Amino acid sequence: MSQILQAGRDQSIRNLLPVLAEHTTHREEQEGMILQKESLEEWMPGYLYQTQAGQVAVRQEGAQDRELPQDEGEQSRELSLEELMRQENQDQLREQEEEGVVMLDLERLLEENGWDTQEFSEEAEVQEPQEIWNQGNIAADSSFVPHIRQQTVDLVALQDYETLRSQFYVVDSVTNIGKDLLDIQKLTQRDLTISKEDPGPQILIYHTHSQEGFADSVPGDDSTTIMGVGQHLADILEQQYGYQVLHHLGTYDKESRDNAYSRSLPEITQLLEENPQIQVVIDLHRDAVADESTHLVMDLDGRPTARFMFFNGISWTRRTGSISYLQNDNLSDNLAFSFQMKLKAEEYYPGLTRKNYINGYRYNMHLRPRTLLIELGAQNNTLEEAMNACDPIAHLLDLVLSGEE
Secondary structure, eight states, X not given: OHHHXXXXXXXXXXXXXXXXXXXXXXXXXXXXXXXXXGGGXXXXXXXXXXXXXXXXXXXXXXXXXXXXXXXXXXXXXOOOHHHHHHHHHHHHHHXXXXXXXXXXXXXXXXXXXXXXXXXXXHHHHHOOGGGGGGGGGOOOOOOOOOOOOOOOOOTTGGGSHHHHHHHHEEEOTTOOXXXXXXXXXXXXXXXXXXXXXXXSOOEEEEOTTTTOBOTTOOTTOGGGXXXXXXXXXXXXXXXXXXXXXXXXXXXXXXXXXXXXXXXXXXXXXXXXXXXXXXXXXXXXXXOOOSSTTOXXXXXXXXXXXXXXXXXXXXXXXXXXXXXXXXXXXXXXXXXXXXXXXXXXXXXXXXXXXXXXXXXXXXXXXXSOSEEEEEEXXXXXXXXXXXXXXXXXXXXXXXXXXXXXX
């Protein structure tokens, strides 16, 4: 199939998907099993990719951004933290089920447009998934070289609220976010730098959901789960960038994921009280996708690298309004931190990050101004893909925290 994509390039796209071709900028990037069309997002909130079943799919990643009407007869009441978390889990499951994927039969489209598919069928049958990384004579390379700036994001265009929201954010249907919080000047002008010479540890990494694993994780071996990925990120930040990092190995979801944020809060609060010098808090997660054919991965300089996103809670839902008992005085700084990370990612590693996700609760992000919640890959990513993502994440953190280009 790679031969078709390489040989046909723009002409094959026009033959197979003439409507989509009119909205492209004639630039494709092969991201492992995903064919990313960055310009499609100007036309539709999704991306085009090839699945292992030999199909082309247009994934409606923005489906969860639809507003849901509020029941007129609904009575407002204050929900307990436990009820909010249970409701959150149910909402997320429902939104994953609603997330649309339109499947097109690639073989049928090829035949209808005069392509000989038999020539490639044997190759497709015997090709192992890991061999995809060597297509096009790209050699697998275990080394990582931090990127220089690849492009410059137009901040003038992002002064428009709708442009900023559509290009950088997905807003969960349980909440909403307005111009007061999504203000490009506030987001970019916030100084988030720290000194590496300050007493350490300066950075805390922990995992509210410590049991999240990957496609090839070994049961019972935490080093092959998100906790192992967190340790790898800590090592890179210390050894390559000179930060002092505390990696907390507390577990809060072994029995159940329900109320994991409530269970983790006392320990993390105490940890920060004992280490007031900590300036950056990272809650590192692994995301989940409803459609197993969605593979959050790209080829980054010959290395299969899991895609990731930054997540914010704003303590406001359509059902309850402002959640006073989930007050977050650091919300503006949290939003600035995630935006500046996303901005640097777009400039240095285009296509690597997903849009920042906004949800309605707090997720313990009130504990420090510089708090990040990162969703790294999904359940069908490999451990290698997740580990490889730690290099650009560490580089992005250093770009923001050091203020250096």
